[in-house]
Amino acid sequence: xxxxxxxxxxxxxxGLRITEQRRTLVKLFDETSGYLTPKDxxxxxxxxxxxxSFDTVYRNLRMLLDxxxxxxxxxxxxxxxKLRCEEEHHHHHMICLQCQKTLPIxxxxxxxxxxxxxxxxxxxxxxxxxxxxxxxxxxxPGSAANEASSAGG
Amino acid sequence: xxxxxxxxxxxxxxGLRITEQRRTLVKLFDETSGYLTPKDxxxxxxxxxxxxSFDTVYRNLRMLLDxxxxxxxxxxxxxxxKLRCEEEHHHHHMICLQCQKTLPIxxxxxxxxxxxxxxxxxxxxxxxxxxxxxxxxxxxPGSAANEASSAGG
DNA sequence: GTCCTTGCAAATCGTTTGCACTTAA
DNA sequence: TTAAGTGCAAACGATTTGCAAGGAC
Numbered sequence: 001x002x003x004x005x006x007x008x009x010x011x012x013x014x015g016l017r018i019t020e021q022r023r024t025l026v027k028l029f030d031e032t033s034g035y036l037t038p039k040d041x042x043x044x045x046x047x048x049x050x051x052x053s054f055d056t057v058y059r060n061l062r063m064l065l066d067x068x069x070x071x072x073x074x075x076x077x078x079x080x081x082k083l084r085c086e087e088e089h090h091h092h093h094m095i096c097l098q099c100q101k102t103l104p105i106x107x108x109x110x111x112x113x114x115x116x117x118x119x120x121x122x123x124x125x126x127x128x129x130x131x132x133x134x135x136x137x138x139x140x141p142g143s144a145a146n147e148a149s150s151a152g153g
Numbered sequence: 154x155x156x157x158x159x160x161x162x163x164x165x166x167x168g169l170r171i172t173e174q175r176r177t178l179v180k181l182f183d184e185t186s187g188y189l190t191p192k193d194x195x196x197x198x199x200x201x202x203x204x205x206s207f208d209t210v211y212r213n214l215r216m217l218l219d220x221x222x223x224x225x226x227x228x229x230x231x232x233x234x235k236l237r238c239e240e241e242h243h244h245h246h247m248i249c250l251q252c253q254k255t256l257p258i259x260x261x262x263x264x265x266x267x268x269x270x271x272x273x274x275x276x277x278x279x280x281x282x283x284x285x286x287x288x289x290x291x292x293x294p295g296s297a298a299n300e301a302s303s304a305g306g
Numbered sequence: 307g308t309c310c311t312t313g314c315a316a317a318t319c320g321t322t323t324g325c326a327c328t329t330a331a
Numbered sequence: 332t333t334a335a336g337t338g339c340a341a342a343c344g345a346t347t348t349g350c351a352a353g354g355a356c
């Protein structure tokens with residue numbers, strides 16, 4: 001998407017040092033449309049940096065999280081990360097259970113929800129899980145339903 | 154609520170044995186309106202059964218989960234359990250960040266969501282987090298906002 | 307040269323397992 | 332009696348920490 005360099009610049013400005021690993025990590029997120037587990041990240045990076053250790057991955061993920069470059073989502077099978085949406089306006093997501101790609105949902109359910117006057121809303125979560133068009137084309141019948149039961153609620 | 158005995162009967166029917174601990178565990182959930190972490194459960198039970206071990210708590214929680222007596226929810230600060238809603242009809246929840254009590258939301262956002270034709274919806278999640286009326290009354294100003302940022306998204 | 311970043315090893319946290327002992331039915 | 336439940340200790344996977352060496356600026 002080309003935001004890699006912009007993010008790297010941001011890091012620089014914060015006084016953080018730009019190592020090759022960090023640049024690669026940012027690029028990885030920049031080029032990935034879906035969610036990545038720390039393990040995914042580790043496995044990808046390890047091919048390029050054989051000496052890589054897991055704690056460095058965790059440290060850098062946390063750094064990107066603190067910088068609000070990536071966002072963290074809890075799935076039933078673990079924590080996952082993806083680049084933060086550039087889209088400014090408040091929105092929600094449809095998440096593909098197969099490739100974990102996300103599609104924006106502009107509709108916000110809070111408009112239609114009847115909240116009791118004495119309940120002070122702090123935040124809300126609305127997520128739709130399913131199989132995206134691309135994945136349905138290449139799908140092996142039956143496999144999707146199985147996957148589905150082990151991911152997000 | 155008085156469902157304790159009914160659940161115990163169910164367990165009996167499945168061939169499970171009714172130990173004092175299990176009865177107490179069921180009663181604990183029956184009497185709790187909010188969510189409980191395994192640690193919460195352990196700490197409560199340990200007062201009555203000093204020799205209690207954590208693995209027994211986990212084993213019995215899983216048993217109640219398998220029996221569909223309790224449901225499990227992932228929060229940012231860990232897994233939590235509560236008695237399953239008796240309400241049959243599909244619904245969602247408003248969850249108090251302070252006492253973790255839940256209020257039902259009958260409105261389902263899926264009716265208003267525009268799903269692309271090629272996206273096959275498998276499941277969805279809609280949760281509202283905030284401070285309930287009871288907690289707002291006894292609230293120390295400022296503390297609620299802090300709590301909020303560390304729980305569900 | 308300074309201070310941040312890394313890898314390593316070890317610690318920690320939440321959860322699960324194997325095993326021998328106990329107990330509900 | 333006997334299969335299921337328990338506590339204990341140990342294993343486990345995910346994540347975090349302290350520390351000394353390496354690297355960005």
